Amino acid sequence: MILARHADSLLWAGRYLERADTIARCVSVETNAVMHRQATEARLASRRLVQALGLQDEFVAAQVGTGPYAVMDFLVSDDSHPGSVVSAVQAVRENLRIVRDRIPVELWEEANSLHILMQSAKSVGAAAREQTGGEVSRMSVITARRGCRSLSGVMTESMSRDEGYAFMEAGRLLERSILTVELLKSGLGTGSDVFDGNRLLAFTHSLQAARRELGHSPQWPAVAKFLLQHEQMPRSVLWCLGRVELRLEDLAAAAGAVATPRRRAGALRAHLEYGELDELLVEPEAELAYLGSALAELAADVHASTVARSSFAEVHAQFVRPGDGTGRLR
Incomplete structure (x- = not known):
């Protein structure tokens, strides 16, 4: 315990x-x-x-x-x-x-x-x-x-692969997923911007891996699909959610409180794994907003499984960010 x-x-x-x-x-x-x-x-x-x-x-x-x-x-x-x-x-x-x-x-x-x-x-x-x-x-x-x-x-x-490792690894992968979605949002740009797929892939530490599959001048839909739905890339949201689900399963036997975030992680993983991403990205702003919100709720649920409700982290934007906005460390 x-x-x-x-x-x-x-x-x-x-x-x-x-x-x-x-x-x-x-x-x-x-x-x-x-x-x-x-x-x-x-x-x-x-x-x-x-x-x-x-x-x-x-x-x-x-x-x-x-x-x-x-x-x-x-x-x-x-x-x-x-x-x-x-x-x-x-x-x-x-x-x-x-x-x-x-x-x-x-x-x-x-x-x-x-x-x-x-x-x-x-x-x-x-x-x-x-x-x-x-x-x-x-x-x-x-x-x-x-x-x-x-x-x-x-x-x-x-x-040791105990509860402590499971919580630390889940935290890393949740933060990685949240930041990947937010960086993808920034790639949408404003109409006057020229999309730079290589820059976005470099931000997510996946440039070389993506070039082997997408070439040297990938377009936004291809980059989005790679970063959201790739099954073997440790920087993709789907891969991260799969590992978060495994870590929460490791905790489930000892902590029944993680049952809710485990189900939420599974549902979100299934949305990405079995959803037709080409159709989902017809309106990319809406899909990324949904993913950002869902990941924030999942992170909040995992946090709620460890502490009392009175000590929740404060939500600053569309995703839960470490810190409480005052510069004071937790």
Whole structure:
């Protein structure tokens, strides 16, 4: 058996780990693309990324400058909101600290080391980062990506396959699914935008795998089908939901409270697995809105299975985002 507060901490540690990894990867892709774009186009692409990550309100409140690396700094080093890489890494460390007696010592050491490195990056002023052409922020992104991969590797190879692992893995895959859907929404663009399938696939860490099946210039429907319905790609929503369902089945024998989210995960997986996606994507905005809402409800149900109703996470946008919007860690 696992204590409710430990289950909750591991669930959110998994979610924050996936969020830190995804944001760092997206920032890396955007940074490499800046030099090939005009200033107006680069600003538009960066703003759309901020919106896809659910940080539009925080971005406006922070009064981020118009420099080419201002958005990068906001997403990587700004700890005034819970959606930056620095904040996410700190939250991973805090949640794992609560369960130090349940996790491998190597996992705690990796989380603590990454936290220290990211705090060092945060201490460098935004002006200094701008003066160096974003070089400091780029190094922070590289550090974050390597650290997140190390954490994922230690988690996969060292954690016992008990209830704690099931909650942490479910949290990671739920967050991955939510962010994939939100990034797909950003790919719809506004009529005047040119869809960049390679950029979207790079955001989701599936570019090389997709190129083998879709070629080098995939269109939006093909990219959407790949990221939503691929059965063997660990970044697809269908694959993630299948694994979430398995993790919840692992928990079902010991925790009857997960019965509702397990049924919801199964229903949503069946919707993607057996639905005719070509027909569903005739109106892609409606289908993605449904998936985003359904995934948010599933994440809320899993969270509700671990803690009392009074401590629910606050819903910020169309999906549940780690943090409570005040910059305070859970």
